[in-house]
Amino acid sequence: MKNKTLLKNDKLGGILRSRESSLLLVMILLVAVIQWRSNGMFLKPIVISQLLQNYSYIMVLSFGMLLVLLIGGIDIAIGATMAISAMSTCLMMRDGMITSAPLAFGMSILIGLVCGLLIGLVVAKGKVIPIIATLGAQYIFRGLTYYVSDSDWVSRDEMLPAYTQFAQGEFLGINNLFWIVIGVFVLFLMFLKWTGFGRQIYAVGSNSDAAKISGINIDRVKIIVYAINGAIAGLAGAMYTSLYTSAQGNMADGAEMDVIAACVIGGVSLNGGQGSAFGVLLGALTIAIISKSLSLVGIDAFWQQALKGAIILLAVLINVIVQRNAARKALEGRDI
Numbered sequence: 001m002k003n004k005t006l007l008k009n010d011k012l013g014g015i016l017r018s019r020e021s022s023l024l025l026v027m028i029l030l031v032a033v034i035q036w037r038s039n040g041m042f043l044k045p046i047v048i049s050q051l052l053q054n055y056s057y058i059m060v061l062s063f064g065m066l067l068v069l070l071i072g073g074i075d076i077a078i079g080a081t082m083a084i085s086a087m088s089t090c091l092m093m094r095d096g097m098i099t100s101a102p103l104a105f106g107m108s109i110l111i112g113l114v115c116g117l118l119i120g121l122v123v124a125k126g127k128v129i130p131i132i133a134t135l136g137a138q139y140i141f142r143g144l145t146y147y148v149s150d151s152d153w154v155s156r157d158e159m160l161p162a163y164t165q166f167a168q169g170e171f172l173g174i175n176n177l178f179w180i181v182i183g184v185f186v187l188f189l190m191f192l193k194w195t196g197f198g199r200q201i202y203a204v205g206s207n208s209d210a211a212k213i214s215g216i217n218i219d220r221v222k223i224i225v226y227a228i229n230g231a232i233a234g235l236a237g238a239m240y241t242s243l244y245t246s247a248q249g250n251m252a253d254g255a256e257m258d259v260i261a262a263c264v265i266g267g268v269s270l271n272g273g274q275g276s277a278f279g280v281l282l283g284a285l286t287i288a289i290i291s292k293s294l295s296l297v298g299i300d301a302f303w304q305q306a307l308k309g310a311i312i313l314l315a316v317l318i319n320v321i322v323q324r325n326a327a328r329k330a331l332e333g334r335d336i
Contacts, residue, residue, distance in 0.1 A: 023266065023282045027289065034293040042293060049175060053167070053243065055288035056177035057082075057236040061255060062262040062284040063188045063277060064232030067225045069263055070192075070205045072272025073130040075226065077119065078233045079255040080141035085112040086237030087145045090154040090247035093163065101162040108238035109231050115141060116230015120223035146249040156245035167243040177239050181281075184232070188277040201225060205272025262287045 192198040266283025268275030
């Protein structure tokens with residue numbers, strides 16, 4: 001009888017720990033409610049297309065943040081990294097230093113990588129707490145964005161036509177920006193699941209002392225993770241300026257909040273060592289659905305922000321409860 005009870009509890013625990021399955025169910029219910037409240041407007045092809053297009057850069061940013069959270073870190077400078085990368089690239093386009101759209105995307109990624117590398121060095125070698133290091137970097141990069149642009153902005157006419165047209169183009173009926181999301185998602189899925197370095201990232205976040213004893217270079221992992229996150233932010237910056245066809249000093253201000261929310265909703269632990277690319281994709285889609293639908297059903301801007309904040313708090317609370325239950329069940333299963 002006892003064994004049957006334990007088996008039943010294990011099955012229930014497995015369902016509760018399957019955040020991806022439960023989140024997918026929540027998304028379906030959420031879409032159904034929104035479709036009902038919007039009088040059938042939400043699931044129109046044009047609305048879905050705009051949703052995927054407009055929030056693609058948030059989805060891409062979320063994958064970079066996933067890596068940082070997995071090692072037990074955080075990066076609140078990603079919006080500023082995105083801004084300095086995109087602004088510098090657009091200024092180069094304006095001045096004729098960049099003459100092709102692929103080169104523009106590549107330059108933005110490179111600048112973001114350098115920014116992320118600098119943060120990684122400060123965190124790993126300087127032993128600065130991640131939130132302090134990235135808070136400082138946020139102010140530095142945002143200030144540099146205004147400095148290099150002389151507080152000016154770059155307009156559509158000053159960018160390459162191929163660059164601004166990229167975000168409006170489609171392939172097989174899917175917007176080009178969302179194809180980037182799909183590509184980054186597949187790369188991260190394979191990277192985290194089937195590579196040795198991906199396993200090292202989980203090991204560092206789960207137990208850094210044990211990872212160090214096993215021969216993992218903790219500092220190296222942290223530096224590479226922050227560098228990758230920076231490169232992803234640079235890519236998102238190029239996507240953003242291609243979509244909105246302008247570069248301004250305050251662009252992507254506050255984007256880190258949506259990104260962290262997407263990760264937490266997707267089941268990523270703020271303590272490190274737990275999370276998946278698929279969960280983050282679902283979390284980012286959930287944030288996009290909520291953001292798009294709130295204005296569609298007539299909720300004003302203040303309540304949109306308040307609701308987002310409530311969702312973040314609820315997601316963190318659920319994360320804590322699930323982790324505590326998992327830890328308790330693991331302890332109960334041990335022989336004493």
